[in-house]
Amino acid sequence: NAGVTQTPKFQVLKTGQSMTLQCAQDMNHEYMSWYRQDPGMGLRLIHYSVGAGITDQGEVPNGYNVSRSTTEDFPLRLLSAAPSQTSVYFCASRTGGKQYFGPGTRLTVT
Amino acid sequence: DAKTTQPTSMDCAEGRAANLPCNHSTISGNEYVYWYRQIHSQGPQYIIHGLKNNETNEMASLIITEDRKSSTLILPHATLRDTAVYYCIVRFARSGGGADGLTFGKGTHLIIQP
Numbered sequence: 001n002a003g004v005t006q007t008p009k010f011q012v013l014k015t016g017q018s019m020t021l022q023c024a025q026d027m028n029h030e031y032m033s034w035y036r037q038d039p040g041m042g043l044r045l046i047h048y049s050v051g052a053g054i055t056d057q058g059e060v061p062n063g064y065n066v067s068r069s070t071t072e073d074f075p076l077r078l079l080s081a082a083p084s085q086t087s088v089y090f091c092a093s094r095t096g097g098k099q100y101f102g103p104g105t106r107l108t109v110t
Numbered sequence: 111d112a113k114t115t116q117p118t119s120m121d122c123a124e125g126r127a128a129n130l131p132c133n134h135s136t137i138s139g140n141e142y143v144y145w146y147r148q149i150h151s152q153g154p155q156y157i158i159h160g161l162k163n164n165e166t167n168e169m170a171s172l173i174i175t176e177d178r179k180s181s182t183l184i185l186p187h188a189t190l191r192d193t194a195v196y197y198c199i200v201r202f203a204r205s206g207g208g209a210d211g212l213t214f215g216k217g218t219h220l221i222i223q224p
Contacts, residue, residue: 004153042197042214043154090153097142097201099212101153 004102012108013081021076023091031094032074036087081109114198119219128185132198135179147194
């Protein structure tokens with residue numbers, strides 16, 4: 001199993017640009033989540049999904065959209081990038097209480 | 111989810127056992143204790159979890175006090191690769207709906223010294 005994969009690994013955007021961070025898992029997990037981690041901080045939940053077609057907001061959802069058309073994929077869209085969205089983004093999938101995290105996408109917005 | 115308290119940082123000599131404490135005095139009866147770690151720049155990694163009995167797996171042991179208000183993660187023979195931030199998290203191990211995220215605090219920065 002590849003586990004949870006994320007692309008790209010690094011991205012630089014200009015303010016106002018939009019982009020999609022990709023996340024995929026091959027473990028057939030129903031639950032998937034997106035987190036962001038700012039320097040020296042813990043992870044904060046952006047959006048999550050409890051299954052295909054179902055998504056909900058986490059702690060810091062503003063400026064981000066998600067969709068879940070398949071069990072495997074859970075993309076995160078930045079609608080209009082802002083410097084405050086400079087962060088490392090982690091995708092995770094879950095079975096029971098155990099979460100499996102991807103390697104992260106390091107995003108810089110200038 | 112119950113709040114946890116962990117030391118900010120700890121040192122341990124390579125080859126020794128690393129004992130990482132966590133206080134969770136407000137834990138409720140059906141909340142589990144989870145441990146994750148994050149090696150620099152990588153995604154968090156699940157280590158172990160337990161409800162009230164001590165648990166052991168290939169990575170670590172988890173000792174939970176009888177009153178469940180605190181726990182200790184033990185890495186039996188620490189190596190340099192165990193240098194990481196270790197997070198103690200208390201939550202329900204539900205498989206149903208509802209808020210799905212883990213609440214990560216600042217964790218303990220464990221430094222293994224050669």
